[in-house]
Amino acid sequence: MNGAKILLECLKKEGVDTIFGYPGGVVLPLFDEIYSEKDIKLVLVRHEQGAAHMADGYSRSTGKTGVCLATSGPGATNLVTGIATAYMDSIPMVALTGQVNTPLIGNDAFQEADMVGITRPIVKHNYLVKDIKDLAQTIKNAFHIASTGRPGPVLVDLPKDVFTSQMEFSKYPDQPLLRGYKPTYEGSKVQIKKAAEMIEKAQRPLLYVGGGVTLSNASEELIKFAEKADIPITTTLMAMDTLPAGHRLGLGMLGMHGTKYANYAVQESDLLIAVGARFDDRVTGKVADFAPHADIIHIDIDPSAISKIIKVDLPIVGSAKNILPELTKEVKKKEHKEWLTQIEQWKKDFPLTYRDSDSEIKPQYVIQKISQMVKDDTIITTEVGQHQMWAAQFYGFRKNRTFLTSGGLGTMGYGFPAAIGAQAGNPGKLVIDIAGDGSIQMNIQELATAVKYKFPVKVVILDNGYLGMVRQWQELFYGKRYSHTIIDHSVDFVKLAEAYGAKGIRIEKKQDVEKALKEAFAYDGPVIMDFITAREENVWPMVPAGAALGKMIEGELA
Amino acid sequence: MTKTKTISVIVENQPGVLARIAGLFSGRAYNIDSLAVGETEDKSTSRMTIMATGDELVLDQIVKQLNKLIDVIKVVDMSQESYVERELALIKVNVAGKDKTELMNVVNVFRARIVDATNETYMIEVTGTDEKITALTDLVKPFGIQEMSRTGAVALTRGKR
Structure with a gap:
């Protein structure tokens, strides 16, 4: 059997049904081999970056490891942004790249790039397979590393002669061979007991929940724990979908564009229980003033996440999925009436809101409309910018793994291919990319992919003619000098959609919003909706970079 | 408060491992004072001895980040152990027209050796801790150090008593 065939056999053993890829020389x-392959579907993309984000979106929405494939050199380097995106958000992915023939490696051969070297800082691990004998074991290791512990992308670089050389292949290895890799899943019993004692004593405890809870599918465990111990929950951008919107203990997002009540709760709490979160600077604001009255318990599967930014009082290393139920057993049933009453008061005094308008379409209004119209299992992806923050603020998430967004790296151009990947993994579900008119242009070429494979993703462009988030910072911190953020409706998105064979709708009046969404959702195919929205709407509230969480600024609100 | 820590790392003896470790330090802006690599008793592994400087949080992170690398099998923070640390240095000193007896006295006091001698230069070989080598270099500096090469420290934990 040749190496190419062996690779496909290995992928099938790993349960791979879809590869997002692009061909090329090596x-x-x-x-x-893929030409005659029946069990694995190859989705042909239009740019390799799209393939990486699709594998990522497939993974986030299904929980399985996503796979992308590119040729050597430029094909492989085009994956880099997608790999870095997955790395920052700990998404299990295996990126397969072609490489020049082994004797040519290092010779600056045609389409040669040192992918192992280039991707080293943005992968959980990577491999160059130089011998067909190592191929199967390497694939086994790669999938194991990608999907276990704190997940992440693994790149496997495969020279052309490894595909073409021949070997007897009878059995895919049962076990990875990795003596230096043993993630901890079970939390220390002693630490869990100590945590329960700290929780018992706390008057104003707060759960600060991140993507680790989503990744370990521990939403239910989280809610059970929070309800028993009566502890309010604030989530990071990565975990907006871990708790159903409107839950009595839910405070929404914290951080730079978090709710006022979530940020006040952090600043007033006497015990902060971080679960699967990593104290990102967009969350903490000024670190020295973060949660000044709180002891901190940190539950995380990655020991290096603990005390990286802020010294933690009690670490528990392990999976949230295992630790939360243990902790639920240890804690007593409690009520924190006074604390929750205080939070209710904040919610009343400082609600998350915006000033609606009848003369123009407010972007927040569009998102609220979508939220009201769709089913609970609808998958929302976003690009990066104002629309992303509004989606986090004003869409009511109801189910785990329904919010796919580039949180760590902040990759513009992520949402549309991620939506296609999510649609590939969830054929029956409605998948919507909430986008800005800037971001959508970064991977618009994938519209051809959506049309060709009949992935009926819906793109909602909140079109304000600006690179809105940067413009907002220029307005607030750079004296309204809009340096290169004005993009002025320069693209006719309706014609663009039609050029690709998709449906395009432009919406300019508020009363047409619902009708257009209805029409788009009912349409059996990809749709681009271009909502011409209020131009200089800002995302509020906002903690300016480097300020303490409690120091939120806000424009004029109704 | 910044401190210097000696960390002993057992890694897979494979191409690219050194680049992973070096990349970790440069990518996360950690200060590396010295790094020495060589095979261990088991040919499939190498031992890297790393001396790094930083405050407690940074040094703690270095150990954790090293542990996170897939090719790292074991990380020993030597400051938690009783250990022996040695470094070797070769120092080429100008001797033309100088008092060689005085130089020899210094060499003897430090139990160093002369391993190459010409009319112009002596080469001193010295083994010891970082402090010892630095002390010797300070003393021979007045003669004029032409060239110097240091290996970086290697370390092993002491046997159990």
Whole structure:
């Protein structure tokens, strides 16, 4: 059997049903095998960055490891942004890249790039397979590393002669061979007991929940724990979908564009229980003033996340999925009436809101409309910018793994291919990319992919003619000098959609918003909706970079 | 408060491992004072001895980040152990027209050796801790150090008593 065939057999053993990829010179032997492959579907993208984000979106929405494939050199380097995006958000992904023939490696051969070197800082691990004998074991290791512990992308670089050389292949290895890799899943019993004692004593405890809870599918465990111990929950951008919107203990997002009541709760709490979160600067604001009255318990599967930014009083290393139920057993049933009453008061005094308008379409209004109209299992992806923050603030998430957004790296151009990947993994579900008119243009070429494979993703462009988030900072901190953020409706998105064979709708009046959404959701195919929105709407509230969380600024609100 | 820590790291003896470790330090802006690599008793592994400087949080992070690398099998923070640390240095000193007896006295006091001698220069070989080598260099500096090469420290924990 040749290496290309062996690779496909290995992928099938790993349960891979879809690969997002693009052909090229050195991967010809592999594509030749894929030509007659029945069990794995290859989705042909239009740019390799799209393939990486699709594998990522597929993974986030299904929980399975996403797979993307590119040829050597430029094909492989085009994956880099997608790999870095997955790395920052701990998404399990295996990126397969072709490489020049082994004797040519290091010779500056045609389409040669040192992918192992280039991606080293943005992968959980990577491999260059130089011998067909190592191929199967390497694939086993790669999938194991990507999907276990704190997940992340793994790149496997595959020279052309590894695809073409022959070997007897009978059995896919049962076990990874990794003597230096043993993630901890079970939390220390002693630490869990100590945590329960701290929780018992706390008057104003607060759960600060991050993507680790989503990744370990521990939403239910989280809610059970929070309800028993009566502890309010604030979530990071990565965990907006871990708690159903409107839950009595839910405070929404914290941080730079978090709710006032979430940020006040952090600043007033006497015990902060961080679960699967990593104290990102967009969350903490000024670190020295973060949660000044609180002891901190940190539950995380990655020991290096603990005390990285802020010294933690009690670490528990392990999976949230295992630790939360243990902790639920240890804690007593409690009520924090006074604390929750205080929070209710903040919610009343400082609600998350915006000033609606009848003369123009407010972007927040569009998001609220979508939220009201769709089913609970609808998957929302976003690009990066104002629309992303409004989606986090004004869409009511109801189910785990329904919010796919580039939190760590902040990758513009992520949402649309991620939506296609999510649609590939969830054929029956409605998948919507909430986008800005800037971001959508970064991977718009994937519209061809959506049309060709009939992935009926819906793109909602909140079109204000600006690179809105940067413009907002220029307005607030750079004296309204809008340096290169004015993009002025320069693209006719309706015609663009039609050029690709998709449906395009432009919406300019508030009363047409609902009708357009209805029409788009009912349409059996990809749709681009261009909502012409209020131009200089800002995201509020806002903690200016480097300020303490309690120091939020706000424009004029109704 | 910044401190210097000696960390002993057992890694897979594979190409690219050194780049992973070096990349970790440069990518996260950690200060590396010295790094020495060589095979261990088991040919499939190498031992890296790393001396790094930083405050307690940074040094703690270095150990954790090293542990996180897939090719790292074991990390020993030597400051938690009783250990022996040695470094070797070769120092080429100008001797033309100088008092060689005085130089020899210094060499003897430090139990160093002369391993190459010409009319112009002596080469001193010295083994010891970082402090010892630095002390010797300070003393021979007045002669004029032409060139110097230091290996970086290697370390092993002491046997159990």
